[in-house]
Amino acid sequence: MRTWGSFVLMQSRRLLSRQALVVGSSLLITSCSGNNGQTDAESVTSGAASSSTSMGLIDDARIQNADSEPGNWLAYGRDFEEQRFSPLTQINKESVERLGLEFEVDVYTNGALEATPLMVDNTLYFTTTFSVLHAVNATTGERVWTYDPQVPRDFSRRACCGPISRGAAVYQGNVYLATLDGRLVAINAETGERVWEVNTVIDPERNYSITGAPRVARGKVFIGNGGAEFGVRGYVTAYDAATGEQAWRFFTVPGDPSLPFEHPEMEMAAETWKGGQWWDIGGGGTVWNSIVYDPDFNHLYLGVGNGAPWVRVIRSPGGGDNLFLTSIVAVDADTGEMKWYYQTVPGDNWDYTAVQDMMLADMTVDGVDRKVIMQAPKNGFFYVLDRSDGELLRAHPYSQVTWATHVDMSTGRPVENTELDFFERPQWILPGPLGGHDWQAMSFNEAKGIMYLPTQDAAFLYSVDSEFKATGIFKRNPGTLNLGVDLKNGLTLAEQYADEQPASKGNLIAFDPLTGETKWSVEHPFYWNSGVLATAGDLVFQGDALGFFSAYDADTGEKLWAHNNYVAMLAPPITYAIDGKQYIAILAGAGATITNFFGSMEDVATMKYGNFGKLYVYALDGNVVLQQPAIVDRSIPEPPPLTATAAELKQGEQFYMSLCVGCHGGAAVSSGVLPDLRLLTPAKHGIFQQIVIDGMLAPTGMASFADVLTPQEAEYVRQFIISRAIIDRATAMGGI
Ligand code: CA
DSSP: OOOHHHHHHHHHHHHHHHHHHHHHHHHOOOOOOOOOOOOTTSOSBSSSOOOTTOOSOOOHHHHHTGGGSTTOBOSTTSSTTOOOEEOBOSSOTTTGGGEEEEEEEEOSOOSOOOOOOEEETTEEEEEOGGGOEEEEETTTOOEEEEEOOOOOGGGGGGSTTOSOOOOOEEETTEEEEEOTTSEEEEEETTTOOEEEEEEOOSOTTSOOBOOSOOEEETTEEEEOOBOGGGSOBOEEEEEETTTOOEEEEEESSOOOTTSOOSSHHHHHHHTTOOSSOHHHHOEEOOOOSOEEEETTTTEEEEEOOOEESSOHHHHOTTOOOOTTTTEEEEEETTTOOEEEEEESSTTOOSOOOOOSOEEEEEEEETTEEEEEEEEOOTTSEEEEEETTTOOEEEEEEOSOOOSEEEEETTTTEEEEOGGGOOSSSOEEESSOTTOSSOSSOOEEETTTTEEEEEEEEOOEEEOOOHHHHHHSOOOOOTTSOOOSSOGGGHHHHHHHTGGGOOOOEEEEEEEOTTTOOEEEEEEESSSOOOOEEEETTTEEEEEOTTSEEEEEETTTOOEEEEEEOSSOOOSOOEEEEETTEEEEEEEEOOOTTTTSOOSOOTTOHHHHHOOOOEEEEEEETOOOOOOOOOOOOOOOOOOOOOOOOHHHHHHHHHHIIIIIHHHHOGGGOOOSSSOOGGGOOHHHHHTHHHHHTTOTTGGGTOOOOTTTOOHHHHHHHHHHHHHHHHHHHHTTOTTO
């Protein structure tokens, strides 16, 4: 029996540990027309006519000269530079108060939407969960065609952060789609029919996935993959855009040392990996988000991810930088031969990927005209590099950073904070594995020299796998995550170290990459918000976890307009123009993995209303009115009896924290997207084994876990869920 005293203590700790675990769990890891009313004077663009109806194939010249057709959004970051800055000005500081919803498109999913829509010649192309590709009319929302690559729905268990997709590419008459299960598909842009398909996966026994958008240039399609946490080795492949024939492949980390090097760069990289069996665990270094083509140098920049496992003493016990983890690697776009690299975090220990969006610009730095590449990777420093040779020009912190004191500009290396070594004891460290900034798009106003950047301060309690500490042995588990941190005891540790946890928050900041100055900052109550769009109308658009889509004054950060969509947003907005009318579009719908825990979740849209995937498109005088959805009843029903012993419950907790937490939430509190297991009905409790072991709900995305759980162990998990339901019911914490 617990006393009231211990209940109160438990509750206050849990209030803190909820925030904590947000981060831990997330990683697990993851129509109608309005009156336009415009006069000719209010032209859509600053000088250039809308050319959104121009016809013809998308080619390199068109992407490179995207400013000459500002009505279109031709590529992931709009053009090759990927600045995501639109020259359109019809929607501006003065007119934005007239902005309203023009139409919405239901995309039939309650999963996370992260894609950048493309708008080409009056058609919007975007991807949704399980890599479904949609083509819709950009002025009415009418469906043109849909392509479903038939990703097996239970494949979601094999991707860290849900069955998400960040977009497609349009090029030479095709739309290029990369699927969650690792295929690259060319689809005829007009008809929606498949032209060719290749499987990019080199080892089907490993959990390779793709969530990133392909990039196109030089007659080729470029694609990487994800899966580091599951134990894969990263690489990027170039395919002929017309035929799908492989042109080249660049591995990002060395493989089995008993086998020949695939290319010379691997021999160089292998010298920086020492001891251990990284190739068996996987090595990591996946390029799961950013690949940028640079026509000035014919470079292709690869943003390389974290090590697998995260903890370096497990991965490479003899030390070493572990190239090319957490690096920006420049390769020749035609051959894949490396030109230069810059490693942000030598010997990565924290899941500090350098996969975040990269951006090209021309800039005067210390009086010298430079062609630069910029990135705000997870590690909290904002990098400006010369893209001719990779020279480090700037590395100012853009968020709270405790893992390092600074970047030494003479060596280009970060200076680690040795006080936060987490081998002997767990340590709260900033940024956590969500990064100070993650994949959510930033946007750059080149004229102002200001980057609009979605950031977060979300600490993580780093620890080292308890079995490894006891035995010195780490065995890859093919069925689940291989992080090297003490995930299975994460809940217990978070409660134990709750008093040391830094506060969490999210921000939209206006950041000067050269001076490191934050010109203004808007604080969000919750830290996981949408990507950003900046326009020549001097506006910055962003959606948030509460369900509001807002426009801010680019110079001051003042909120000038907001619209309640009643659904949380992660994806970046885009803008386009057709027949003299400017539109803003954003995909809405948050994820299960990331939104698991907020400090208080009461106001989070997924908790209030659930989650429903939509494309929202706005224009001046748009007049579609959204109905407020019903508030979801998240009260916890009377749970079945708790029959497990304390030892069995502990086992149930450890299995839950290792296997279930990524989708259903830390301490069994879900984000409101996927089922909150504390709310299971007696009927669902009755078929728990059929669901978890037999895979009864596999067609809906809930895979069987029979390969990693015995029926008895599944019962321990159920008992743990019951125990959490009992505690949260008693403490009136309910669904939140
Ligand atoms: Ca990672």
